[in-house]
Amino acid sequence: MAEKIRVAPFWGCMIPVKYPQMELSVRKTMAPLGVELVDLDGFSCCPDPIYFKARDKVQWLTIAARNLCIAEQAGLDVITMCSGCTSTLQEARFLLAEDENLKALVNQKLKKIGKEYKGTARVKHIVVMMRDDLGIERVKSSVVRPLTGVKVGIHYGCHLLKPSQIMHIDDADYPSLLETLVRAIGATPLTHTEKLLCCGKGCMDEDMPLQMTHEIFHSMESVGADVMGLICPTCFNSFDMGQILIARKMNREFNMPVIYFCQLLGLAQGFDPEEVGLHLHRIKIDQVMETIAASETVEIVVR
Amino acid sequence: MTEKKVGFEFRERLNKIVGGNHHNYCYQCGSCVAICPAARFSDDFNPRDILLKTLLGKPEELISADSIIWKCTNCYSCYERCPQDVRPVEVIIALKNICAEDGVLPPNVDKFSDTIAKSGRSVVMTSTVNRRRAELGLPELKDPPLNELEILLE
Numbered sequence: 001m002a003e004k005i006r007v008a009p010f011w012g013c014m015i016p017v018k019y020p021q022m023e024l025s026v027r028k029t030m031a032p033l034g035v036e037l038v039d040l041d042g043f044s045c046c047p048d049p050i051y052f053k054a055r056d057k058v059q060w061l062t063i064a065a066r067n068l069c070i071a072e073q074a075g076l077d078v079i080t081m082c083s084g085c086t087s088t089l090q091e092a093r094f095l096l097a098e099d100e101n102l103k104a105l106v107n108q109k110l111k112k113i114g115k116e117y118k119g120t121a122r123v124k125h126i127v128v129m130m131r132d133d134l135g136i137e138r139v140k141s142s143v144v145r146p147l148t149g150v151k152v153g154i155h156y157g158c159h160l161l162k163p164s165q166i167m168h169i170d171d172a173d174y175p176s177l178l179e180t181l182v183r184a185i186g187a188t189p190l191t192h193t194e195k196l197l198c199c200g201k202g203c204m205d206e207d208m209p210l211q212m213t214h215e216i217f218h219s220m221e222s223v224g225a226d227v228m229g230l231i232c233p234t235c236f237n238s239f240d241m242g243q244i245l246i247a248r249k250m251n252r253e254f255n256m257p258v259i260y261f262c263q264l265l266g267l268a269q270g271f272d273p274e275e276v277g278l279h280l281h282r283i284k285i286d287q288v289m290e291t292i293a294a295s296e297t298v299e300i301v302v303r
Numbered sequence: 304m305t306e307k308k309v310g311f312e313f314r315e316r317l318n319k320i321v322g323g324n325h326h327n328y329c330y331q332c333g334s335c336v337a338i339c340p341a342a343r344f345s346d347d348f349n350p351r352d353i354l355l356k357t358l359l360g361k362p363e364e365l366i367s368a369d370s371i372i373w374k375c376t377n378c379y380s381c382y383e384r385c386p387q388d389v390r391p392v393e394v395i396i397a398l399k400n401i402c403a404e405d406g407v408l409p410p411n412v413d414k415f416s417d418t419i420a421k422s423g424r425s426v427v428m429t430s431t432v433n434r435r436r437a438e439l440g441l442p443e444l445k446d447p448p449l450n451e452l453e454i455l456l457e
Contacts, residue, residue: 016436016444017426024439044423044447050377051415052425054399055320055408062455063419087379102321113451141415162379163390172383198340202377204409208344214375275437 002138005131008076008121010067012085013045014233021277022233026081026126028276031136032142032269042070045217046088049159050202053088058105063104064092066113071121073230078123081262083232086167087159089123094166107182124141125160127168127231127261139184146186148295150288152264153190153225153256154178155216155239157232158198172196181261182229186267189229194219198262199238210249213242227257227288229264236260242281257285267292310360317357320400322393329354329389335381343375348374350381350391357394365398368409372398420456423447 015022030037045052046064052058068089071078080086096103097119104185107116124132130139161172170177182189194216200209217239220228228239239258248251258281266276278285317323332348335350336342342349348371357366365372381391402408419425423446434442 013425016441017404017424017428017432018410020432020436020439020441027441039442041445042448042451042453044426045410045419047419048415048425051412052419054396055403055416056402056414057396059456061321063452066451066455099321109455112454156377158378158380163382198376198378200340200344200376203341203375204373204411205345208341208374208376211344212340 002034002134004034004036005129005133006038006076007079008040008071009037010043010046010071010078010080010085010089010123012080012082013048014084014235014237015081019233019236019260019280021280022081022236022260022262025260025266025276028271029142029262029265029269033130033138035129035134038074038076040070040074041074043067046082046085049084049088049091058102060088061095061102062106062109064088065096065110065117065227066115068092068119068121068123069115069117071116072118077121079126079129081126082234083125083157083159084234086123086125091166093119093123113303125169125231126134127160127177127181136180136184136235139181139265142265143185143268145268145292145296147264147292148186149188149224149291151190151224152182152187152224152229153192153220153227154182154195154236154295155199155220155228155230156196157230157235160231163164178229178261179233182264185265187229187268188263190220190223190225192219192225199235201234201238202235208240210242210245213238214246214252215249217243217246217256220256221254226254226291227259227264227285229259229261231261233260240249243283255283257281257283257288259285259288309358310362313360313362315358317394317397317401320397322390323397323400325358325388325390325393325405326354326397328360328387329391330387331355331358332386334384334386335389335391338380338384339378340378341376345374347371350375350395353395353398354389354391357398362398362401366402366405366407368402368407370402372402373409373412420452421449423449423452
């Protein structure tokens with residue numbers, strides 16, 4: 001058995017409150033990979049990199065630094081499940097390393113609650129941990145039911161990759177991280193024109209966000225994707241609920257299931273759809289399960 | 304002829320906000336516009352134009368609750384592409400911080416931020432959340448230490 005890894009999960013807000021099925025899929029799929037999740041007390045919102053940061057960047061940094069202090073004190077690295085949390089915590093680390101005065105200002109505030117930010121805890125999105133700390137081979141070896149024949153339209157979202165100067169995860173223009181992981185679980189990753197387009201959630205406009213999600217679905221549909229695979233709950237909200245809105249406002253139905261990567265991994269590890277919370281999604285995945293079942297039958301016949 | 308003057312006072316004010324000082328590096332090349340999804344999907348959003356108004360120190364059109372800056376998608380593509388390390392999205396966020404200082408935040412931004420300040424979460428907890436979590440076999444969610452947040456946000 002490969003070495004066990006202990007990390008502190010930073011669940012954020014969207015996942016535990018609104019989409020607990022994603023948390024469920026993470027908790028289920030990490031055990032077979034030899035990852036021990038050590039839940040720490042006291043984390044707050046990261047805080048969010050769009051609105052809270054728009055009001056006061058120093059307050060935003062201070063709350064982010066407070067969260068990082070908790071992991072530092074426990075001597076653990078943080079894994080994030082949401083691109084927004086990844087962005088906030090990673091950018092906070094970057095800014096506090098870049099600017100000594102800013103770090104002193106933040107620490108002056110943290111002192112009032114008996115904390116000091118040092119910068120010793122690292123932050124990684126769970127998919128990055130899988131690639132860099134576990135290795136693709138370990139992910140592959142946890143698969144008991146490869147998702148053969150399932151065509152996954154990949155949506156990276158923005159904050160996992162950009163800015164690469166801070167995130168240090170992949171080439172922001174030609175990323176390969178999610179393609180590699182999707183292949184590791186036996187499915188087929190599809191590239192498409194709008195693979196890197198923003199989901200639009202952070203834009204305060206009536207129409208633009210929906211136009212953007214529409215473009216992404218259109219692009220995925222035209223290459224024949226069965227499902228959309230993604231790694232961020234905010235993007236998920238744009239696409240799962242977004243499809244209902246697109247149908248209502250733009251009179252266009254895509255009916256494409258939107259699946260968080262750890263849920264796909266869970267299916268490949270042999271969990272039932274309900275065990276990774278897929279029954280809670282608005283767009284149902286029956287067709288995908290038929291594809292998986294069909295490929296299993298074929299394999300048995302071949303053997 | 305109208306007098307052309309750069310509003311350095313405003314620029315100095317912006318320089319004091321985290322990330323605001325990088326606006327000085329902009330040489331108006333337009334790389335940010337080429338990659339900007341908000342520019343692609345709207346007729347009026349243009350990050351280069353926002354930076355130009357900032358360089359001229361003319362904030363009148365930018366600092367308001369219905370300013371064009373709120374249409375930024377926050378996607379960080381301009382940050383990625385900018386050859387001058389302007390970090391345009393961070394300059395835009397610094398402009399939003401000035402909106403907050405001047406009391407002209409869009410009401411939903413203020414409300415959302417208040418929710419985080421008061422509850423420690425961006426998504427409001429309801430009585431059903433922990434019940435739903437229990438049904439899925441997930442541990443109970445506890446409140447973050449709100450007294451600590453209160454002290455930090457004083």
